[in-house]
Amino acid sequence: MRTTPPLVALLAATALVLTACSTGGSSAKQAGGGTLTVLTPSSTLLLDPASSQNLATTSLSFLDRRLTTWDVKQGQDAKVVPDLATTTGTASDDGKTWTYTLKSGLKFSDGSPITSESIKYGIERSFSDQLQGGLSYHKTLLQGGDGYKGPFDGKQLASIATPDSSTIVFHLNKAFGDWPWIASMPAFSPVKESNGNPAAYVKAPITSGPYKVASIKDGTSVTLVRNKYWSKKTDSVRTAQADTVVFQESQNQTTTVQNLVNDTGSYKTAFGAQYLGAADLATVNGNAAAKARLSTSQAGPIQYLAINTQRGSLKQLKVRQALEYAVDKKAYLVASGGSNAGTYASTLITPGIAGRQDYDLYEAPETGDVAKAKSLLASAGVSGLKLVLLTQNDSASLAQAQAVQQGLKRAGITVTLKTEDVDSFYKDVAVSNPTFDLSLSSWQPDFPSANANISPLFDSSQIGNGNFNVSQYKNSSIDEAIAAAQAEVDQTKAQAQWAAIDKRIMADAPIVPLVYAKQSFLHGSGVGNFFIPSFPAYPDYMTLTLTK
The missing domain is CATH 3.10.105.10 (Dipeptide-binding Protein; Domain 3)
Known part of the structure; x- marks a missing residue:
């Protein structure tokens, strides 16, 4: 990500590495349904993938799928795996051309089909001056990207071809072997053209992931509910076990830690999205039950x-x-x-x-x-x-x-x-x-x-x-x-x-x-499979479960 001040956490700009310590509750019997709560100090959850630097395994993974994604496990190097696509990409022209075929049966949260054209449009949106701040690797790699200004004036980027509704081809200006990783970034999420206006999108995004937005209370919370058109058959990574996911925004870190230490009510199925500082660690280490629910990386940024x-x-x-x-x-x-x-x-x-x-x-x-x-x-x-x-x-x-x-x-x-x-x-x-x-x-x-x-x-x-x-x-x-x-x-x-x-x-x-x-994160006793993978050194939101 971007350079970060040592030990100063910006939610999307921190990372850690290698296996976590005891995660507490992960081996308990899993139960479907329930509400997973994410406690974040951020006042705004960035919902538009074109302006997001969100890690593939965190917040937007609930809402958006990309051509590829990350498969992360404890003690193992992260792998790039297919998400919307059937493979991580087929290279030709000595690595300057990459081709993807979409899985069959993919649908948006409104029931309409996800097509190669919707992925192309989602990527094109990221070039617009109206949508800034997102990761930009693809902008310098795609042919013609340096002069492209987005689709809102009716223009398309010729280096992204869609020969049919299930095929998308990228033409790069140079060979790039890491393109499968680039295809896992937020901008590679499909966006319907009818939903593409930036102002309208953030209020009611039509999503491709296992959840859709139910309500947005600015600076307070974002509530997600199940997307009934998401199919586990096409998604080998996400567990999507909770019925509801709530992002509680503008949370005081000290209060968050204390509530998770107490482990009562909704905090049993919650976790903190910001890593713990020295004072927070002292609080947690002073409570045996809470300490058992602490996950700490062995190495990181x-x-x-x-x-x-x-x-x-x-x-x-x-x-x-x-x-x-x-x-x-x-x-x-x-x-x-x-x-x-x-x-x-x-x-x-x-x-x-x-x-x-x-x-x-x-x-x-x-x-x-x-x-x-x-x-x-x-x-x-x-x-x-x-x-x-x-x-x-x-x-x-x-x-x-x-x-x-x-x-x-x-x-x-x-x-x-x-x-x-x-x-x-x-x-x-x-x-x-x-x-x-x-x-x-x-x-x-x-x-x-x-x-x-x-x-x-x-x-x-x-x-x-x-x-x-x-x-x-x-x-x-x-x-x-x-x-x-x-x-x-x-x-x-x-x-x-x-x-x-x-x-x-x-x-x-x-x-x-x-x-x-190193960075440490705390979760409630009802959150299962909570661990810090080898990379990124940050909880994997996609595979969290709720436990009895």
Whole structure:
């Protein structure tokens, strides 16, 4: 997803990884019917898939199906699987053309058929200026996408062909082996043209998933009821066991946690959509029954120290390598909340991503290797190094920045902290030629591929213009390797390529991997099959059950 401030939760911008702890109640006898309640601090549930960055396994999975979706299980890498389509896609033209055939009998919540034309229209809507904020990978990959402005003026995108009502063909401007993952994103949900006006859609969407919208109370709740036209026979992933799903919006996190700890009334079949902070964890861990209903990831989004590779002494590899050894990762983790907050990181590809290889090019104690850092600085002819570290001005980010500052000080590196509010921070880290030396960042991929770990952060085309190559990292051979891995349709071969790229980039030391963030979620005793998968490190809404 987007870079996120360390340990600051934005509902759709957090993630975790690997298997969860005890989930409580999952082995109990399942019961049909009932109401599942999702407690969220968000004041608005974004219902329009064209403007959503929603994970394939969370909120909109109740309402919308896509061509493909994610199959996530405890302790296993996420897989892309067919959803509306019969396969995850058939590639031709060396990966530049992808063809899908729809399953038979698919219907919208109003009983009308879901067709390839409705999927094409749903994707075309996402190009409109009236619908902004959604994931945009397809916009740069589809031929002609750069100049297309959406269907509301009657124009269509020629690179999406619908030769018949059950076939849809995508023509890309370059080979892209991860297209099956792209086809699982929100914009690939079918939308009826008669329902496509943005203002009308959000008030009464005609849906393709197991539920439809029954009522919307702005800032308070969204209530979903069963879509009688959804068929489990065509949907191998979603359980859709509850009769009703209620999103309770604008929830105070402290109150949410306390209600779930008490586990009474409707809170028995509820869960919190935001991960727990340190104070919340203390509350839960003080109650044995609640602690048994806590799910915690073993690893998650990578938090890292970005090094401005185009600035001053940091242009020298040995200086950047010195930072790898000088950082005190233990102090950073303590400042973040200790072992409950994360596990130490050393790779760019995060746990739970298929093909990831575990390695550490800068092996050192958790507190660092100050002598090694000093030796590298001396070898580079650098002394009295002074750096500016950009960080956010909230207390959590400041504590983490101070931990980095103190760690580097041991190696004779003076770090000055420059603090900014969250909006200013994200604006300043995403420009070309920034005026800082270091910054603290966090990243969760938008889809379970190393491509989404590496390309946004280290491809030179992603420098500035609001993009996320915060390190200003430029390496033409890496750019070529990224392009080759993206074009590889054989995912086994692609994964080997990404693993090699991971190590090559870390040899250049553009960042210091700090931790893979852990996150914890709490649920009521009546919610079953509640777990944190390998990816995303977030509850899988699609497979939740209600238990007796």
